[in-house]
Amino acid sequence: MSEHAKSISFELNGSKTEMLVETHENLVELLIRMNLNGARESCGQGLCGCCTVIVDGSAVSGCLYPAAFVDGKTVTTVEHLDNNVHLSPVQEAFIEEGAFQCGFCTSGFILMTHQLLEEKPKPTDEEIRDYLAGNLCRCAAYPEIIKAVKSAANKMARA
Amino acid sequence: MTIHSLMPAGQVGRSLPRLEARAKVTGRADYVHNLRLPGMLIAKVARATVAHGRIVSIDTSAARALKGVFAVYTGEDIRKHIPQPYYGPAFHDQPILALDKVRHVGEPVAVCLAEDAHIAERAAQLIEVEYEEMPAVFDEVEAMDSKAVVHDVLKPAGTFPDLKHLHGKKDTNIALDFHLKRGDVEGAFASAAHVFEHEFHTQQVMHTPLEPMVSAAEPTREGLTIHTASQSPSFVRIEISRLLGWPENKVQVKVPHLGGGFGAKLYIKLEALVAALALMTKRPVKWSLTMEEQFYTISKHATTFRIKSAVDADGKVTGRSCAVYWNGGAYADIGPRVTQKSGFTAPGPYDIDNVAIESYALYTNRPPAGALRGFGIPQLVWAYESHTDLIARGLNIDPVEFRRKNILREGRPQATGTAMKDAAIDLVLEKIAERMNWSAPFDRGTGTVLRGRGVGVGFKASISPTTSVAFVNIYADGSCALYMSTVDMGQGSDTAMAQIVAEVLNVQTENVRVIHPDTDVTPYDMATLGSRSTFHMGNAVKLAAEDAKQKLEAMARSVGVPENANIETREIFKKKYGMQAGNVMGVGSFIPTYKSPDSVTGMSDNITPFWMVGGTGVEIEVDTETGHVKLTKLINVADMGRPLNPNIVETQLSGAAIMQLGFTMFENMEYDAGQVTNASFADYKIPGIHDIPPDIENHIVLAEQGGGPFGAKGVGESATFGVSPAIANAIHDAVGVRLTDLPLTAESVLRGIRLKAGNPIGE
Ligand code: FES
Ligand code: FES
Numbered sequence: 001m002s003e004h005a006k007s008i009s010f011e012l013n014g015s016k017t018e019m020l021v022e023t024h025e026n027l028v029e030l031l032i033r034m035n036l037n038g039a040r041e042s043c044g045q046g047l048c049g050c051c052t053v054i055v056d057g058s059a060v061s062g063c064l065y066p067a068a069f070v071d072g073k074t075v076t077t078v079e080h081l082d083n084n085v086h087l088s089p090v091q092e093a094f095i096e097e098g099a100f101q102c103g104f105c106t107s108g109f110i111l112m113t114h115q116l117l118e119e120k121p122k123p124t125d126e127e128i129r130d131y132l133a134g135n136l137c138r139c140a141a142y143p144e145i146i147k148a149v150k151s152a153a154n155k156m157a158r159a
Numbered sequence: 160m161t162i163h164s165l166m167p168a169g170q171v172g173r174s175l176p177r178l179e180a181r182a183k184v185t186g187r188a189d190y191v192h193n194l195r196l197p198g199m200l201i202a203k204v205a206r207a208t209v210a211h212g213r214i215v216s217i218d219t220s221a222a223r224a225l226k227g228v229f230a231v232y233t234g235e236d237i238r239k240h241i242p243q244p245y246y247g248p249a250f251h252d253q254p255i256l257a258l259d260k261v262r263h264v265g266e267p268v269a270v271c272l273a274e275d276a277h278i279a280e281r282a283a284q285l286i287e288v289e290y291e292e293m294p295a296v297f298d299e300v301e302a303m304d305s306k307a308v309v310h311d312v313l314k315p316a317g318t319f320p321d322l323k324h325l326h327g328k329k330d331t332n333i334a335l336d337f338h339l340k341r342g343d344v345e346g347a348f349a350s351a352a353h354v355f356e357h358e359f360h361t362q363q364v365m366h367t368p369l370e371p372m373v374s375a376a377e378p379t380r381e382g383l384t385i386h387t388a389s390q391s392p393s394f395v396r397i398e399i400s401r402l403l404g405w406p407e408n409k410v411q412v413k414v415p416h417l418g419g420g421f422g423a424k425l426y427i428k429l430e431a432l433v434a435a436l437a438l439m440t441k442r443p444v445k446w447s448l449t450m451e452e453q454f455y456t457i458s459k460h461a462t463t464f465r466i467k468s469a470v471d472a473d474g475k476v477t478g479r480s481c482a483v484y485w486n487g488g489a490y491a492d493i494g495p496r497v498t499q500k501s502g503f504t505a506p507g508p509y510d511i512d513n514v515a516i517e518s519y520a521l522y523t524n525r526p527p528a529g530a531l532r533g534f535g536i537p538q539l540v541w542a543y544e545s546h547t548d549l550i551a552r553g554l555n556i557d558p559v560e561f562r563r564k565n566i567l568r569e570g571r572p573q574a575t576g577t578a579m580k581d582a583a584i585d586l587v588l589e590k591i592a593e594r595m596n597w598s599a600p601f602d603r604g605t606g607t608v609l610r611g612r613g614v615g616v617g618f619k620a621s622i623s624p625t626t627s628v629a630f631v632n633i634y635a636d637g638s639c640a641l642y643m644s645t646v647d648m649g650q651g652s653d654t655a656m657a658q659i660v661a662e663v664l665n666v667q668t669e670n671v672r673v674i675h676p677d678t679d680v681t682p683y684d685m686a687t688l689g690s691r692s693t694f695h696m697g698n699a700v701k702l703a704a705e706d707a708k709q710k711l712e713a714m715a716r717s718v719g720v721p722e723n724a725n726i727e728t729r730e731i732f733k734k735k736y737g738m739q740a741g742n743v744m745g746v747g748s749f750i751p752t753y754k755s756p757d758s759v760t761g762m763s764d765n766i767t768p769f770w771m772v773g774g775t776g777v778e779i780e781v782d783t784e785t786g787h788v789k790l791t792k793l794i795n796v797a798d799m800g801r802p803l804n805p806n807i808v809e810t811q812l813s814g815a816a817i818m819q820l821g822f823t824m825f826e827n828m829e830y831d832a833g834q835v836t837n838a839s840f841a842d843y844k845i846p847g848i849h850d851i852p853p854d855i856e857n858h859i860v861l862a863e864q865g866g867g868p869f870g871a872k873g874v875g876e877s878a879t880f881g882v883s884p885a886i887a888n889a890i891h892d893a894v895g896v897r898l899t900d901l902p903l904t905a906e907s908v909l910r911g912i913r914l915k916a917g918n919p920i921g922e
Binding site: 022024032036037038040043044048050077078079081082087091094095096098100101103104105107110128132133137139140141142143146 | 177179180181182183184187188190192195277367369416417418419420421449450648649807809817818845846847848849
C-alpha cells in the first residue's frame with residue numbers, strides 16, 4: 001500500500017469490514033483483494049454490467065466506482081445471495097432456464113434481476129428488456145434470461 | 160421436430176443444467192481472470208502506433224525510472240533468452256515482442272512489469288518508440304500485388320504439409336493459395352443459358368469475449384506452469400516447449416472455465432510473452448488484456464468474394480467459379496487453414512458439376528485475423544447465398560424452389576469430390592420453408608413500412624487431421640472422473656461429455672467429476688474449436704468409458720463374480736484388493752480417417768469426418784424513410800445429429816444466431832491509418848437484449864450422425880451460417896435493394912432505397 005492509502009469501514013455482505021484502499025483503486029479491485037470474484041471487470045467503461053455491485057441498495061458499476069467511496073456504506077455482492085446455503089429464486093430460475101453459457105456476465109444479470117423484481121414484482125417483457133439493457137451477454141443467452149426473470153417473478157409471487 | 164421431442168430416456172439426451180451451474184450463478188466459478196499468485200507481477204505492454212514501420216529506437220528510461228516498476232523489456236531482451244522468439248500455429252511469424260519492425264498498429268513493442276497494475280500501465284505509457292514509417296497495405300485485394308510487403312520472407316511452421324512449399328518465399332503477401340478444379344468450368348460458362356457474376360464483402364469484426372484474454376505463467380522447480388484462458392491447452396504446451404527448446408513434460412498448462420472464447424482464445428496468444436517473462440524475472444507474471452486491447456490481438460477475417468455461375472435454361476447451376484480473398488492481417492495465426500478448410504466449400508451446398516475455386520490468405524497491416532465461430536464459413540455463406548438469391552430472382556424462380564432444384568443431396572459429390580453423407584441439407588431447407596409457411600401468401604406491409612423474408616443455408620466440413628484422447632477413471636468406491644483437455648468456454652462440453660460417460664457406465668451424470676484441462680494430468684486434445692469436440696472428443700470419451708467398463712467387467716470375472724451378477728462396483732474392488740483401493744483407468748483415443756486435398760486439383764474423396772449444416776429464415780420490416788431494418792422473426796435450423804443435451808443445444812443455436820446478427824447488422828472494426836477507431840463498447844456495439852427479435856425458433860432436423868457418439872455431432876457454429884444472407888435477401892424482398900457489403904446498416908439500406916428511387920443521397 002502506498003502512503004496515500006486510506007482506511008475505510010463499510011458493511012460487506014452483512015459483516016462490518018475495515019480495509020486500506022488506494023485512492024486509484026476501484027470497487028472491483030477491492031473486492032478481488034477480499035477474494036470476492038463475482039463482480040468482474042470486462043469493458044471497464046460502465047457499458048457491460050459484468051462488474052455490478054449493490055451499494056446502499058442500488059446497483060453500481062464497480063469498474064467506475066472508487067473503492068474509497070464505499071466508506072460508511074453497505075455493499076452487497078452476488079456471493080451474498082445464497083449465503084453458501086440456499087440459492088435465491090432468481091439464481092434457481094437462471095439455472096432452470098439455462099440463462100447463461102460462460103457465466104461471466106451472470107452475476108450482473110442476477111443482481112439486476114433482484115433489483116428489478118423488488119421494484120416491479122410482475123415485469124412485462126418490455127420492462128425486463130429496458131431494465132437489463134445495460135447488461136451485455138456475448139454468449140447471447142438473452143432469450144433464456146428473459147424467461148428466467150419471468151420464472152423468478154412467479155417463484156417469488158408464490159413464496 | 161422440436162429439439163425436445165427427440166429426447167430419449169437415458170443420460171444422453173437429458174436436458175440437465177450445466178454441471179457448474181451453481182458455481183456460475185453464485186459468482187464462484189473459476190476463471191483465469193480471478194487468478195492471483197503469490198509474488199505475482201503484472202504485465203502491461205506498450206503498443207505500436209504505426210501500421211508498418213522500422214523500429215529506429217525504443218527509449219525505456221522513463222518507464223524504468225518510475226517507482227514500483229520491476230522491469231521493462233523489449234523484443235531484443237526477449238531474443239537474448241529465446242533466440243528464435245517467433246510463434247504461431249501455421250507460420251512462425253509472430254514475434255513475442257516486435258523485432259526490427261512493427262506490422263500493425265497495436266502490436267506489442269515493449270512490456271512493463273510491476274506488482275501494481277496501475278504502475279505497470281503508467282510505465283507502459285512512458286515508453287517512447289521512434290519509427291521509420293513504411294508504406295502499408297490494408298485491403299486484401301490490394302495485398303495480392305502491393306508494393307508494401309508485410310513479411311520479408313514466409314516462415315511456414317512445418318506442421319501443415321500444404322504450407323511447406325511456401326517456405327522462404329519472398330516479396331509476397333500471399334500466405335496460402337488454395338486451388339480446386341473439378342469438371343470443365345470454361346465449357347459450362349460457354350454453353351450457359353445465363354451467367355451471373357457478383358462481388359461481396361465482409362468486414363473485420365472481433366469476438367469480444369467478456370472475459371478478456373488473459374494468461375499467467377509461474378516458474379516451478381520442474382519448469383513452467385501456465386494458467387491461461389485458452390481453447391487449446393495441448394497446443395500451448397507444444398508451442399511453448401518448442402520456443403524454449405524444452406521437452407513437453409516441463410511445461411504444464413492449466414485451464415479453468417473460460418468467460419467466452421468463440422475462437423479468440425485459440426492456439427497461442429498471450430502465453431508466449433508470459434512464459435518468457437516468468438523465466439526472465441523468476442516470478443509469476445500475469446497479463447490481462449483490456450477490452451480495447453483485444454481488438455488489436457485477433458479478429459475475424461474481412462473478405463472479398465467474387466462468385467460467378469453458369470445456369471442452364473431449366474434453372475440448374477452447371478458451373479461456378481469462386482475467388483475468395485481473406486484479409487489475414489499482420490500475422491497468419493490460423494488464417495491459412497481457414498483459407499483451405501473453408502475455401503473448398505465456397506461453391507455452397509449445391510450440386511454443381513463444374514467448379515473452380517481460388518482462395519487466398521493475405522497478409523496486410525491490420526491486426527491479425529483467425530478463427531471466429533464458423534472458421535470462415537459465415538463469410539462464404541454470406542456471398543453464395545446472396546448470389547443464389549440473386550440468380551433465383553434474375554430467373555424469376557422462387558428462391559426456395561431454386562434451391563430445391565440445385566441442392567446437394569445425400570450421396571452426391573461435393574466440390575472436392577467427397578460424397579455427401581449424413582448432411583441433411585435438404586431437410587434443413589424444408590424445415591425452414593415449413594416454419595416460415597413459405598408457400599402461403601405473405602403480408603408485404605404498407606406505406607413506409609414494408610415487409611420481406613429471406614432464407615440462407617450453409618454447410619461446413621469438420622477439421623482434420625485431428626486427434627482427441629480421454630481418460631475415464633473409476634475409483635474404488637465406484638465413483639468416476641473424466642480427464643480431458645476439452646475446454647468449457649460456455650458451450651457446455653463438461654456436461655455433455657459427462658453425459659456420455661454416465662450413459663456408458665450407467666451412472667447419474669451429476670456424479671461424474673470432470674477434471675479440467677491440466678496438461679500434467681489430462682491427455683492430448685487438438686483444441687476446442689470448429690464444433691469438433693462433440694464428435695471427436697465425444698468419441699474419445701465414449702471409447703474411454705467403454706474401455707473402463709470392459710476392464711471393470713474383466714476385474715469382476717477375475718475375482719469370480721458371475722456374469723450379469725447384481726453387484727456394486729465397490730464390492731468388486733474390495734474383492735480384488737481386499738479393501739477400498741485401486742483404480743480402473745479407461746483410455747480412449749480418436750483419430751478419424753481423412754485424405755487431404757490433392758495439391759494440384761484440390762480434390763479428395765474423404766475431405767471431412769462429418770458435415771455441419773445450418774440454415775436461417777427471417778422476416779423483417781424495413782422503414783423506407785429511415786432505412787431501419789427490424790427483425791420480426793428468426794428461425795434457426797440445424798442438422799446436428801442427435802442432441803446429447805437438448806437444452807444446451809438450443810442455447811447454442813440461438814446464441815450463435817444472435818452473435819451473427821451483430822456481425823450482420825452493426826459490428827464493424829473501423830480504421831484510420833491502421834488504427835481501430837472504435838475499439839470499445841462505447842463505439843463498437845454488440846447485440847444487447849433489445850436486439851433480440853420477438854420471435855425466435857430453434858429447430859433441429861431428425862438426423863443421426865454416423866460414427867458420432869450416440870449419433871451426435873457439433874453445433875456451436877451451425878446457426879451462424881445463414882443469418883447474414885437471409886437478412887440481405889429479406890431486405891431485397893422488402894424494398895428491392897441489394898446490399899453486397901456487411902454490415903447491413905440503416906444508412907446503406909436508405910442509400911439503396913434512395914438510389915433506386917432516383918433520388919440518391921450525397922456522400
Ligand atoms: S466492466 Fe464495469 S460495466 Fe463493464
Ligand atoms: S453467459 Fe457468457 S457472456 Fe453471458
